[in-house]
Amino acid sequence: xxxxxxxxxxxxxxxELPFAMVYxxxxxxxxxxxxxxxxxxxxxxxxxxxxxxxxxxLIRKQNINILDIPVAEITxxxxxxVELMQSVRLELAAEYLVMAxxxxxxxSRMLLPxxxxxxxxxxxxxxxxIRRLQEYERFKAAAEGIDGLSRVGRDVxxxxxxxxxxxxxxxxxxxxxxxxxxxxxxxxxRGDMFESHQVSREALSTRxxxxxxxxxxxxGGFVPFVELFTAEEGRxxxxxxxxxxxxxxxxxxxxxxxxxxxxxxxxRARAE
Numbered sequence: 001x002x003x004x005x006x007x008x009x010x011x012x013x014x015x016e017l018p019f020a021m022v023y024x025x026x027x028x029x030x031x032x033x034x035x036x037x038x039x040x041x042x043x044x045x046x047x048x049x050x051x052x053x054x055x056x057x058l059i060r061k062q063n064i065n066i067l068d069i070p071v072a073e074i075t076x077x078x079x080x081x082v083e084l085m086q087s088v089r090l091e092l093a094a095e096y097l098v099m100a101x102x103x104x105x106x107x108s109r110m111l112l113p114x115x116x117x118x119x120x121x122x123x124x125x126x127x128x129x130i131r132r133l134q135e136y137e138r139f140k141a142a143a144e145g146i147d148g149l150s151r152v153g154r155d156v157x158x159x160x161x162x163x164x165x166x167x168x169x170x171x172x173x174x175x176x177x178x179x180x181x182x183x184x185x186x187x188x189x190r191g192d193m194f195e196s197h198q199v200s201r202e203a204l205s206t207r208x209x210x211x212x213x214x215x216x217x218x219x220g221g222f223v224p225f226v227e228l229f230t231a232e233e234g235r236x237x238x239x240x241x242x243x244x245x246x247x248x249x250x251x252x253x254x255x256x257x258x259x260x261x262x263x264x265x266x267x268r269a270r271a272e
Contacts, residue, residue: 050095051078051095051096051098051099051100052099052132052133052136053136053140054078054081054096054099055074055078055099055129055133056133056136056137056140058074058077058078059074059133066130066133066134066137067130069126069129069130071103071106071107071110071126072107074103075100075103075104075107078099078100078103079100081096082096082097082100102129103129105125106125106126106129109125110125110126204233204236204237204240205240206240206243206244206247207244209240209241209243209244210244210247210248212244213228213241213244213245213248213254213267214248214253214254214269216228217254217267217268217269218269220268220269220271221268222257222266222267222268223266223267223268224264224265224266224267225245225256225264225265225266225267226264228241228245228267229241229242245267252270253269253270254267254268254269254270255267255268255270
């Protein structure tokens with residue numbers, strides 16, 4: 001077998017592709033008795049969104065004044081459409097039947113003979129229907145106006161463009177020496193506001209100092225008042241010693257003696 005015959009066989013195999021696949025089986029030829037059921041295609045020339053939409057269509061089609069509706073003729077045309085709907089889609093005829101009953105009621109009220117007095121007292125039977133039709137007509141006109149506006153994705157395309165790549169250049173601040181010194185002074189001032197020191201308690205007891213004073217006065221003689229204080233202990237030691245002497249005087253354990261005004265004060269332990 002030559003190479004030319006092999007290519008021809010491959011080309012013939014490609015041309016013999018199935019025309020269609022029906023239930024998993026390949027159909028190689030067009031069937032001669034192709035049957036198309038009558039309900040395979042349905043065409044609806046007019047589509048209405050409800051009974052009011054249908055009534056408004058019938059009124060506009062005949063160029064009828066909405067304030068002077070010929071109920072008999074409109075009811076006849078309306079019932080013809082309802083019968084068509086019942087033959088095609090029964091589930092869609094329910095709300096239309098309610099409007100048909102309303103039209104029949106209006107028609108019967110207009111056909112009944114009434115006196116002039118009753119006509120003056122009663123309103124036009126078509127008044128409620130006319131009011132609903134006018135209201136529906138306003139909303140439908142507003143909806144058509146909104147639908148005519150430009151819509152993003154349908155009439156208007158919003159362009160999208162990526163922003164160019166930009167590099168940020170950081171500018172260094174130009175600070176004068178005076179501003180730096182002022183900032184430093186402000187930092188120091190705020191630091192002084194939070195300055196604190198820790199106070200430590202010295203281990204000096206008034207009771208222990210009272211025992212020390214009594215120990216120094218144990219001989220029974222007079223001891224100068226100033227000799228009971230130790231200058232090396234500082235102000236706190238002087239205060240503790242003075243408090244100890246006052247407590248001893250209060251408890252009548254020591255006595256203070258002064259020979260004359262402004263003379264030296266002496267301290268002596270009291271005899272038991």
